[in-house]
Each structure stands twice: as C-alpha cells, then as structure tokens.
Amino acid sequence: MPARKTHALFFGSVLLLGSSQLMAGPSASMLANTCAGCHGTNGISVGPAAPTIAGKSAEYIKEVMDEYKFGDRHATIMNRIAKGYTDEEIALMADYYAALPFESAASKQEFDSAKVEAGAKVYKKNCAKCHDENGSLPDDDSGILAGQWLPYLQFTMADYRAGRSEMPKKMRKKVEKLSDEEIESVLQFFASQE
Numbered sequence: 001m002p003a004r005k006t007h008a009l010f011f012g013s014v015l016l017l018g019s020s021q022l023m024a025g026p027s028a029s030m031l032a033n034t035c036a037g038c039h040g041t042n043g044i045s046v047g048p049a050a051p052t053i054a055g056k057s058a059e060y061i062k063e064v065m066d067e068y069k070f071g072d073r074h075a076t077i078m079n080r081i082a083k084g085y086t087d088e089e090i091a092l093m094a095d096y097y098a099a100l101p102f103e104s105a106a107s108k109q110e111f112d113s114a115k116v117e118a119g120a121k122v123y124k125k126n127c128a129k130c131h132d133e134n135g136s137l138p139d140d141d142s143g144i145l146a147g148q149w150l151p152y153l154q155f156t157m158a159d160y161r162a163g164r165s166e167m168p169k170k171m172r173k174k175v176e177k178l179s180d181e182e183i184e185s186v187l188q189f190f191a192s193q194e
C-alpha cells in the first residue's frame, strides 16, 4: 500500500474516533480498560484479591455498582470507583461484562474438598432457590458464585453477616440460621464448582 494512502487512512480513522467520542462519550471497552487492572482482561480475575465479573447478568452488575456507589455494600475500593461513573457508563460496562464468558477459578485455587459435600447440602436447602444451578446461572440476577475466588466469597459473606453490607431479606433469613461451619462449607462448595 503506498505511504500516502496509509496516512490518509490513519488520520481518517483518528478523526472518526475523535468525533464519535465527542458525540457518544467513551465506549464500553474504553471504560472497561480501567477495570482490567484488577478484574483481569475480559473480566476474568487472575488473582483472589478481586472477583471475576465476566458473565454475570447486566442487571446484577448495575445493582451492585449502585450499592457500592451509595454505600449499601461494603468495599475496600469499589465504592470510590463506582462513584466516578454515571448511570449510563455503568450500564454500558454492565452490558459489556455480561456478554463475556465466565471462567471458573476452581482449577486455580485450593479448596477443602472434605467440606464440599456438606456444603452441597447446605446449598440445596438454603441457597438453591435464588442461586440457581449451583450458583452458576446469571439469569437469576444473584451473581455467579460457582467457581468464584474463595477469599472473595469469604469476605463478602463476612461483610453480610456483620451487617456491613445489606443482604436481600429472604437471604438473610436463611443465612442467620446457619452456623459458621455451615457457611464455610457452602462457600467451599461454590469455590469447587468447575
């Protein structure tokens, strides 16, 4: 391709990008660049410090971002981050991450296999109604627990139980009846799901 043509194409696309940005604001993938440092490329977190966010329903992601924004969900960092985005930007990112496939962390993390069976029973009795298909179904708008990083599940549950984050009322009724050991086993069960 002659050099002049390449230049024309290059500047042409820069101009196009510039004007569409001015009109429509940053695109979902540009916004998501900020999240990738902690939540991994494509929302698959590579370490236990941040949860995998790919594949959860857009409805769920929007709700959680709102909870962070308004302080209804305890966070070390997400409350400050969520405050930096408009509802429109959050909706764009929610759609973006919801469309990406979830990937289980089960093969990348240690879990206590001795507790998994007891955890499955706790799950069936107390959690299955809302966290469908072993906590893997995004359409229930309750997140994805199957194959999530275990430390994230543990501190999120600790925040709920200590009242630092607000639980859905019917979930709280179930959780309040369970012992520390039962809670721990059900989290091990989720962490073990491929």
Ligand code: HEC
Pocket: 031, 032, 034, 035, 036, 037, 038, 039, 049, 050, 051, 052, 053, 061, 064, 065, 074, 075, 076, 077, 078, 079, 081, 093, 143, 144
């Ligand atoms: C500096 C690291 C960091 C960055 C950057 C970051 N996050 Fe997070 N995110 C976390 C951590 C850690 C948590 C767990 C809550 C907490 O402690 O803040 C979390 C939790 C979440 C959750 C809740 C997941 C669940 O299962 O309920 C969502 C959704 C989320 N982040 C979305 C985003 C989006 C969207 C962005 C980009 C705008 C982003 N995060 C940027 C670290 C980060």
Ligand code: HEC
Pocket: 051, 063, 064, 067, 073, 122, 123, 126, 127, 128, 129, 130, 131, 141, 142, 143, 144, 145, 153, 156, 157, 166, 168, 170, 171, 174, 175, 178, 186, 187
């Ligand atoms: C009545 C429905 C319901 C029941 C029963 C229920 N949950 Fe939930 N759960 C939800 C909803 C809805 C959310 C999302 C809450 C939010 O927006 O913060 C959630 C969120 C969670 C989260 C946080 C997910 C994340 O990615 O941050 C964990 C962990 C969890 N539930 C565990 C459990 C366990 C363990 C049980 C059984 C002992 C249970 N839940 C029972 C509805 C339920």
